[in-house]
Amino acid sequence: MAVPFKASYPLFLCLILFCGVNCTEFEVGGHGGWVVPKTKDDAQMFNQWASQNRFKIDDNLLFKYEKDSVMEVTEEEYEKCVSPHPLFFSNNGETVFKFDRAGLFYFISGVRGHCDRGQKMIIKVLDIEASPSPQYANGTAPKPHSKSGVAELTPMRIMTESTVFVMSTFFLQLYV
Template sequence: MANLRMFLVFELLMLISTEVWCYQYKVGDLDAWGIPSSANSEVYAKWSKYHNIKIGDSLLFLYPPSQDSVIQVTEESYKSCNLKDPILYMNNGNSLFNITSYGEFYFTSGVAGHCEKKQKLHISVLGGNGTATATAPSYSPTALPEFAPSYPTVFGTIPVSPSSSSSPTLPFPTLVLGFIIVSALQL
């Protein structure tokens, strides 16, 4: 009977530890979404290279709503800084973009002149074969599919990318839950 209990506890811990982790990335990390300084003019190009964005993650753009906005644009509009006919327009100062598909995503400020000053972001969400296997769909906020992930917009710590270490570790809450379950089974 004790072996069965230990097996069940082990199975429960394995089930819990295989949960999917999604991250909310604050675009630019400590800097708000805005025109890059001359000392750090490539902040958004560098930022996108150091983050491994995947489906389920979200991008948080923080900025003063009376002074800026974020638009999602096509690759051509991104390259030419064309602000007409954006795919998506966000202007509340606390804009959250959920990644729901593989592909290339292009963002820029919706304020004239900001894109030319390098306030723009390009991210690639790669498929299992290492390529952006599909073009990002043109969703409006009200036309998202039912399965699109939704995350609360919160201010807090900036999530850190998962470790590239190959040794798996159990998250702290899983360890605590496992301890509670084992203790309860011993009663």
């Protein structure tokens, strides 16, 4: 006997809730975006930003930039700041990169000279079970509009949580 469609709503709702809140999107560098550091003192700004966050499998990085590119490269290519055959390349101005495994990920700008000036970053993705909220290395969530370079509460992150709430409310009303 076929199960009525209404009976499958709770299962569908659980699937939406599970998928909707188990990943986080981090805007690289906060509101500053994926840019060339202005001074030599800022040369480690992306690695400092990365070290203040906790990344897990299925999280996304959002690279925002103008007239630039982002490449995932090997460790050796990261050190040399050059890659003739990157593992990943994008130059569309707003690149989303999804972590599909635990381990180290190396990113550099594809524009000549930008990596040498500090536009590069290493991300460590932890092999942990997905959790319903973002995890930060210092145990606290960053403050909105922070100038520290820590990942901020982006519109995408807020939208994801709001969407899950609205969709769950909608499906609960259909079910009842």
